[in-house]
Amino acid sequence: MNQYLRSLGPTGQVHALFLVLFGLLALITAVVLAQSLRPRPDTPGHRARRLEWQRTGAMVRTSWLMAVVFWVGWLLGHGAATALFGLVSFFVLREFVTLSPTRRGDHRSLALAFFVVLPLQFWLVATRRFDLFTVFIPVYVFLALPVASALAGDTERFLERTAKMQWGIMVCVYGLSHVPALLLLDFPRYGGRGAFLVFYLVFVVQSGLLVQHLAGRLLHRPPAAPQVSLSFQWQAWALGLAAAGMLGGLLSFITPFKPGQSLAMALLAAFAATLGHLVMKALKRDRGVASWGLQGLPAGGAGGLLDRVDGLCFAAPVFFHSARWYFGA
Numbered sequence: 001m002n003q004y005l006r007s008l009g010p011t012g013q014v015h016a017l018f019l020v021l022f023g024l025l026a027l028i029t030a031v032v033l034a035q036s037l038r039p040r041p042d043t044p045g046h047r048a049r050r051l052e053w054q055r056t057g058a059m060v061r062t063s064w065l066m067a068v069v070f071w072v073g074w075l076l077g078h079g080a081a082t083a084l085f086g087l088v089s090f091f092v093l094r095e096f097v098t099l100s101p102t103r104r105g106d107h108r109s110l111a112l113a114f115f116v117v118l119p120l121q122f123w124l125v126a127t128r129r130f131d132l133f134t135v136f137i138p139v140y141v142f143l144a145l146p147v148a149s150a151l152a153g154d155t156e157r158f159l160e161r162t163a164k165m166q167w168g169i170m171v172c173v174y175g176l177s178h179v180p181a182l183l184l185l186d187f188p189r190y191g192g193r194g195a196f197l198v199f200y201l202v203f204v205v206q207s208g209l210l211v212q213h214l215a216g217r218l219l220h221r222p223p224a225a226p227q228v229s230l231s232f233q234w235q236a237w238a239l240g241l242a243a244a245g246m247l248g249g250l251l252s253f254i255t256p257f258k259p260g261q262s263l264a265m266a267l268l269a270a271f272a273a274t275l276g277h278l279v280m281k282a283l284k285r286d287r288g289v290a291s292w293g294l295q296g297l298p299a300g301g302a303g304g305l306l307d308r309v310d311g312l313c314f315a316a317p318v319f320f321h322s323a324r325w326y327f328g329a
Helices: 002-007 010-037 044-076 078-098 104-126 130-151 158-184 194-219 234-250 259-287 305-327
Strands: none
Touching: 010 044, 044 078, 078 104, 078 158, 078 305, 104 130, 104 158, 130 158, 158 194, 158 305, 194 234, 194 259, 194 305, 234 259, 259 305
16 A cells, blocks of 8 residues: 555645545544434533534534645645635634724724735745745734724724734734645655645644643643643643654654654644644633634633634644754755
């Protein structure tokens, strides 16, 4: 089987990748559907278990959406893939802004963020202007947004409102824009296989977060930050990093890295993702919501699109720049 995969060209190998991905998603969907259809008594324990399966189903549906978006984007080419990730970024930023109270004086900044900054950032990615797209938001946009708000003449809670907008753009636009940028990196003897690198990053990040979450439920150790997350425990966090590192080492054959390099890159990505996920949980606690996509619920759940990609938004820039620096791409 391994020899057969090696005999395929880059396009055939990516097709095989998507077949495996959709097969796994179909299997997981069948298991979740079977569990959700099982009759259960109406007791507190069974209601909690039913709620957990509902959350798992929401996660699976989001995974299908992201997989299909990525597949369609790959079929249409790098430019279309970048545009589709830009669309995902738009909806993610909308979720963030919806839960961040704004005033009339913020309307200029909001229009600038959604209709100028976001499309321009992804255009810089699509045109491979890597040196500019990495500083466009942290430098130029950070200076422009406060100016736009100040010109509106509304000074009430000015610093807080401006910081929220800057933070949302950094996570939802800057962070996520580094995912399609991986498709365009040119590594030695790795042409046309950028889809593998995106799959590698997403797989190790999500696996690390999943193992950490499950370990936190099973270990019952004191949480490191109980006011933020009851499932974030140092032991569970270490197990999540270890799982991500092991998976990264095993998946080195689909990357331009050697096994040791692949393990180190997976650890780096998982480190950024797990701590970034904790930060986003703290923001949800501050807003008193369960999900970026569902308002009015008690904090602690996860149902919005931003909940599914928040770790990736933190891991992608770290992974992209580390890989680019190491290979000089």
